[in-house]
Amino acid sequence: MSETISKEQAFDQKLANGQVIEPKDWMPERYRNQLIRMMSQHAHSEVVGMLPEGNWITRAPSLERKLVLLAKVQDEAGHALYIYSATETLGVDRKELIDQLHEGKAKYSSIFNYPTLTWADMGAIGWLVDGAAIVNQTALAKCSYGPYSRAMIRICKEENFHNKQGYQILARMMQGTEVQKKMAQDAVNRWWWPSLMMFGPTDKDSPNSADLMKWKVKLHSNDDLRQRFIDRTVPQADAIGIKIPDPELKYNEKTRHYEFGQINWDEFYSVIRGNGPCNHERMKARTKAHKDGKWVREAVEAYAAKHFN
Amino acid sequence: MTKQEALVDFCLQIGDTSLIHGQRLAEWCGHAPILEEDIALTNISLDLIGQARMILTYAGQTENKHRDEDKLSFHRDAWDFRNVLIAELPNGDFAFTMGKIFLLGFYMKNLFTVLSNSKDPSLKAFAEKSLKEVIYHCRHAADWVIRLGDGTIESKERMQKALNELALYTDDLFEVSESEKILVQEKLIPSLADLKTNWSHDIAAVITQATLKLPQANNALRLGGKAGLHTEHLGHILSDMQFLQRAYPDAKW
Numbered sequence: 029m030s031e032t033i034s035k036e037q038a039f040d041q042k043l044a045n046g047q048v049i050e051p052k053d054w055m056p057e058r059y060r061n062q063l064i065r066m067m068s069q070h071a072h073s074e075v076v077g078m079l080p081e082g083n084w085i086t087r088a089p090s091l092e093r094k095l096v097l098l099a100k101v102q103d104e105a106g107h108a109l110y111i112y113s114a115t116e117t118l119g120v121d122r123k124e125l126i127d128q129l130h131e132g133k134a135k136y137s138s139i140f141n142y143p144t145l146t147w148a149d150m151g152a153i154g155w156l157v158d159g160a161a162i163v164n165q166t167a168l169a170k171c172s173y174g175p176y177s178r179a180m181i182r183i184c185k186e187e188n189f190h191n192k193q194g195y196q197i198l199a200r201m202m203q204g205t206e207v208q209k210k211m212a213q214d215a216v217n218r219w220w221w222p223s224l225m226m227f228g229p230t231d232k233d234s235p236n237s238a239d240l241m242k243w244k245v246k247l248h249s250n251d252d253l254r255q256r257f258i259d260r261t262v263p264q265a266d267a268i269g270i271k272i273p274d275p276e277l278k279y280n281e282k283t284r285h286y287e288f289g290q291i292n293w294d295e296f297y298s299v300i301r302g303n304g305p306c307n308h309e310r311m312k313a314r315t316k317a318h319k320d321g322k323w324v325r326e327a328v329e330a331y332a333a334k335h336f337n
Numbered sequence: 338m339t340k341q342e343a344l345v346d347f348c349l350q351i352g353d354t355s356l357i358h359g360q361r362l363a364e365w366c367g368h369a370p371i372l373e374e375d376i377a378l379t380n381i382s383l384d385l386i387g388q389a390r391m392i393l394t395y396a397g398q399t400e401n402k403h404r405d406e407d408k409l410s411f412h413r414d415a416w417d418f419r420n421v422l423i424a425e426l427p428n429g430d431f432a433f434t435m436g437k438i439f440l441l442g443f444y445m446k447n448l449f450t451v452l453s454n455s456k457d458p459s460l461k462a463f464a465e466k467s468l469k470e471v472i473y474h475c476r477h478a479a480d481w482v483i484r485l486g487d488g489t490i491e492s493k494e495r496m497q498k499a500l501n502e503l504a505l506y507t508d509d510l511f512e513v514s515e516s517e518k519i520l521v522q523e524k525l526i527p528s529l530a531d532l533k534t535n536w537s538h539d540i541a542a543v544i545t546q547a548t549l550k551l552p553q554a555n556n557a558l559r560l561g562g563k564a565g566l567h568t569e570h571l572g573h574i575l576s577d578m579q580f581l582q583r584a585y586p587d588a589k590w
Contacts, residue, residue: 078367078375085363089581089590090407091356091390094363095383101366102379109372147581147590197590205588313368321370323495324431327488334487 043244048174051117059243060118062236063173065134066245067115068125073137074108075129076310080144081153089147096193097150103186110183114175130315138296139222141304148201148208148215154194156216156223156261162187163257164227172244195264202268209269216265217273224288225296227254233293258286338515340523341399344457346419346516347526348396349409350563351448351463352389353420356410357571358441359385360578361428370431377477381438384470388463395459411582415571419514422562423506425571429499432485432492436499439478443539444510445471447532455526479543486547497549504552505559510536514563 035054042049049055078101085101088094112122128134139157144150162184169180201212228234228250240246248256262279265272276289299307338346362382369375393406404412423441428434449471452464485496511533520526544551561567581590 075367075372082367085366086360086577087580089411089588091386091393091410093590095386095390098363098366098379098383098386102376102383105367105372105375105379109376112372200590204590205585207585208588317368317370320368321431323489323491324370324374324485327485327492330492331484331488 043172048177049172050174058239059245062239062243063176063245064115064118064120064125065236066240067111067118067176068120068128069135069137071108071111071115071125072129072134073140074104074111076136076140076314078104079310079313080140080142080306081150083144084147084150087147088150093150093197100154100190100193103190107179107183107186110179111176114179117175126318130311130318132302132311135300137226138299138304139226140310141299141307142218142222143306145218146211146215148198148211149219151194151197151201151212152215152219154190154192155198155264156194156219157226158187158190158194159261160223160226160257162191163253163260167246167248167253170247176245195268198270199268202270213270216270220273221292221295222299224254224258224291227251227257229293229296230291255285258288262286338519340519340525343516343519343523344460344525345396345400346514347520348392348399348460349417349419350421350514350516352393352396352409353418354424354441354445355385355392355467356389357418357420357574358424358437359383359389360574361424361426362434362438364428365434374431378434381474381477384467384474388467388470391466392463395463407582411579415567415575416565418567418571418575419563419565420567420571421506422509422559422568423503424562425568425574426503426506427570429502430495432495433499433502435478435481435485436496436503438474439482439543440500440503440507440540441510442471442475442478443536444532446475447535447539448529451527451529451532457525460526475539482543482549483547486544486549493549496547497552500544500549501552504554507554508557509560509562512560512563517563 036056039049039053039055039059042053049059081097081101081104085094085097088097112125115125116122125134129136144153165180165184165187169177169184171177171180198212198216201208231237231249231251234250237246237249241249262272262277274289276287278287279285280287298304302308359382362378362385365378366375366382369378389410390406393409397404397406397409421441421444423437426433426437428437446468449464449468452460453468455461455464482496482500485492487493513529517526517529521528541551581588
């Protein structure tokens, strides 16, 4: 018992000193489990996130756009692989985590349960969804768990590129024909509020936040990060003539922050519970890919057993 | 057909094959059997679309009719496409897709090896760059053909079935087009006479190692890709791929 206490004290001491926790270090089970939950959720989000954008690869309007979008979605697969590997350092394997996703036991970011209806959605996702992810992940890059922190540093670099290409898609459309402008505005109208929801519930309703902040996995509250995202995004919208679909949005000279309207949390919880426009389709696509690929994975194992044992 | 027209036509054969093959592989994105394959298939697709951009741009410049890579990709109808038929076939299962990359990859590898000695500097540069990429695609696909062929009973059956079905379209690869004849005659490109023998040799080695049977090509009526005579599939690929450009012809993206 006393040994456990001293281990826990040593762990707390490390955190207090701003040291990073590495896979072989002792850690409380709750710390480990919270990290597994968060990191696998993040990896699953990258995987499911391939689907809404994958929806437009074959229809990209130029070869250059096709190439960039393909590269972007490929990056997401790479991020998933990277984060799954980082999660495996906590003593679970990828297969187990993927099973949890398919069985509905693990979550992924709700944003991917919204449909991509026009090409402008590729712009809105890059600009708003990846923009929100960058704000979240830049904070996570300083988190206390070494493998996750390092994964975030690397991933943020690529996300910045995604963010720029998304913004550039919309900027170009806003200089284009009337229909293109309408398409761009329509996409932002649909993606703005779900993007704000990506930061999670408001602080008082965030069940895991207190522990995660204590362990320095989370360094900023959901509301702080959301505000940071809004503050950096609104001027970008102004610069290209996009209107943010929030009549209550206004700049407060005193606080130097934007004030914004009420987020529809009923919608947020409803999508989390599985009632979003695409929850069913996304999970169906993922489980189908997994099921259809079963014989391939079996063949890989059979071949390896014959030739490498 | 003038020498210039032949060069344009030949570039379209190559560019359209890379484009349509790449377009098909991109359909896998997010649906592969393992995450590593999502990455690999996308990578191959990226290479192919990159190749298409380079050679279609050159086709447009040689033609000199103000058609760039996008004009050529998005504003031609199926009968003007010059890709080989195998590229436009639907992906099928993972074995069928790997079979496509395998058979077409080794065709491209041998073709680009020949074109690396072209007297046309742009064609030569294109072939040298693309050859490096295609060698990797061949290696990747061959590894899978071997793994699946020598894996489980099911994977062996699937891989064999895929190769047998794809063999219906492999003579189309070696049908000599008019533009190929002219470019060889004009000595702009070296002879393509050994292409089929070299290709057959390459694929036979892999198929044997995969413990599979060499499929017999029997495809008298499945020819014509290079002449613009396609399968029913190409029209559907184009209606998908060209949608935005066709629906909003005034727009720049």
